[in-house]
Amino acid sequence: MWGEIxxxxxxxxxxxxxxxxxxxxxxxxxxxxxxxxxxxxxxxxSFLLWGLVLYGVGSLSLRNAVIIGDTMLIIxxxxxxxxxxxxxxxxxxxxxxxxxxxxxLIIRYIAIKPExxxxxxxxxxxxxxxxxxxxxxxxxxAWFRTNIVLGTIIIKNNKELRDTWTAWYFVNLLSFIGFxxxxxxxxxxxxxxxxxxLVTSYxxxxxxIYYSQKVSNNGQ
Amino acid sequence: xxxxxxxxxxxxxxxxxxxxxxxxxxxxxxxxxxxxxxKWSFSIKKISEYLLLLLALVVIGALIFGLDVLGMIxxxxxxxxxxxxxxxxxxKPILKAYYAKNYASAAxxxxxxxxxxxxxxxxxxxxxxxxxxxxxxxxxxx
Numbered sequence: 001m002w003g004e005i006x007x008x009x010x011x012x013x014x015x016x017x018x019x020x021x022x023x024x025x026x027x028x029x030x031x032x033x034x035x036x037x038x039x040x041x042x043x044x045x046s047f048l049l050w051g052l053v054l055y056g057v058g059s060l061s062l063r064n065a066v067i068i069g070d071t072m073l074i075i076x077x078x079x080x081x082x083x084x085x086x087x088x089x090x091x092x093x094x095x096x097x098x099x100x101x102x103x104x105l106i107i108r109y110i111a112i113k114p115e116x117x118x119x120x121x122x123x124x125x126x127x128x129x130x131x132x133x134x135x136x137x138x139x140x141x142a143w144f145r146t147n148i149v150l151g152t153i154i155i156k157n158n159k160e161l162r163d164t165w166t167a168w169y170f171v172n173l174l175s176f177i178g179f180x181x182x183x184x185x186x187x188x189x190x191x192x193x194x195x196x197x198l199v200t201s202y203x204x205x206x207x208x209i210y211y212s213q214k215v216s217n218n219g220q
Numbered sequence: 221x222x223x224x225x226x227x228x229x230x231x232x233x234x235x236x237x238x239x240x241x242x243x244x245x246x247x248x249x250x251x252x253x254x255x256x257x258x259k260w261s262f263s264i265k266k267i268s269e270y271l272l273l274l275l276a277l278v279v280i281g282a283l284i285f286g287l288d289v290l291g292m293i294x295x296x297x298x299x300x301x302x303x304x305x306x307x308x309x310x311x312k313p314i315l316k317a318y319y320a321k322n323y324a325s326a327a328x329x330x331x332x333x334x335x336x337x338x339x340x341x342x343x344x345x346x347x348x349x350x351x352x353x354x355x356x357x358x359x360x361x362x
Contacts (some may be wrong), residue, residue, distance in 0.1 A: 170303075
């Protein structure tokens, strides 16, 4: 029950962040709003899939659901990683990160298979040590870094928002911890609390994006 | 701001006053005049942000190596410390308005931020209640 509600609400919040960010006007040419928004849509799909599988929709096994969800998260991460580069370099970065992502997924399919299980209605990913480290690095380099870059761009463009930098930084770090705890936590309590932290921080990030859009619209 | 006598304030129709240096003919907007304490406050801000990052890395390290209890304690510490930093940062505009002798503005910002903190406090309390209830249900079920 709790798992399904959590995943479905996460899917809705990520979709909302995607929608808000797609409407964001960023003057910096290095930042691609489209890639940023699409990355969140892919993450939203993976949460939706896990929620539906937990609810018992379809005949997809838990392991296959985790593999498909991981694939969507990797696609989202590749898009996220490429969203902070200029057009010329972006294609090269896209190629490089796609190859790395594919390599990670091949290793995940063949060599180190996921062994998820459900405990107290909570999906435990039970990731192996090497996979945990790889996922933490992916989230740090793709998601956390991009959000920090976006925050810097937004605050640079709106002087009114200068004092919100610490809040933005804190919320992004919280989402980083939340993601890591949710993916690599072994106890249901850790996974549930981390997931709540991830969802809450993305809710606040969505509010920040909406608010910055309002401020920049008022400034024009 | 340089308190040299050869700097004459030249108020124009702009929002911010412009200072014209008689010697160098450089025009500096009031917004760009560095605050005396800016460097110091900048470094404190940076140090507190690095500490927050360090705490986050400790939490993630604990979680990677399966030390879930240590990770959860670290997460709670991270939340409290980060929240305090955000609150301190939120008081900056109030102090700025107060030192600029803009008391009405300072009072208004204090009121708005007080209301925001009050709402956030209730949200935290309700969140805490929900988590406690969830943990209680788990204990009963297991």
